[in-house]
Amino acid sequence: MALRGFVKKITKSIEEIDREKLEAFCEGLGVSPIGGLTPRTRARVAGEIRSVRIVPRAGAAAVEATINDGSASITAVFLGRRRVGGVTTGRRLVIEGMVAQDGNRCLMFNPIYELL
Numbered sequence: 001m002a003l004r005g006f007v008k009k010i011t012k013s014i015e016e017i018d019r020e021k022l023e024a025f026c027e028g029l030g031v032s033p034i035g036g037l038t039p040r041t042r043a044r045v046a047g048e049i050r051s052v053r054i055v056p057r058a059g060a061a062a063v064e065a066t067i068n069d070g071s072a073s074i075t076a077v078f079l080g081r082r083r084v085g086g087v088t089t090g091r092r093l094v095i096e097g098m099v100a101q102d103g104n105r106c107l108m109f110n111p112i113y114e115l116l
Helices: 004-010 013-028
Strands: 042-057 059-066 074-081 092-100 105-109 112-115
Touching: 013 042, 042 074, 074 092
Parallel strands: 074 105
Antiparallel strands: 042 059, 042 092, 059 074, 092 105, 092 112
8 A cells, every 4th residue: 555655656747746735835824725716706815826917908908917726727817007016927925805707717806915
């Protein structure tokens, strides 16, 4: 039994190990998992920023940061901004706000954020 567990452990990919570590880190903060969010409810989630981009929305720029917690992703949309201090790829943070859905994407508009 121990040999089977050892073989399983050493054959995991780096991505899978990183995902598990990130999931454990977020779980330790006592926040909601992104994969279990329901639209039109308030939530507090944590994760790592995978991408940041500037997108025009209704004639004004908006910063979109995709945040992943190991189970799923959510996009934090900061309306009317071209830059958000400290929000860079690879940074971990906690966001809180109202969850919205756009097609199959989970969004949070102008969330309160805390850099970790």
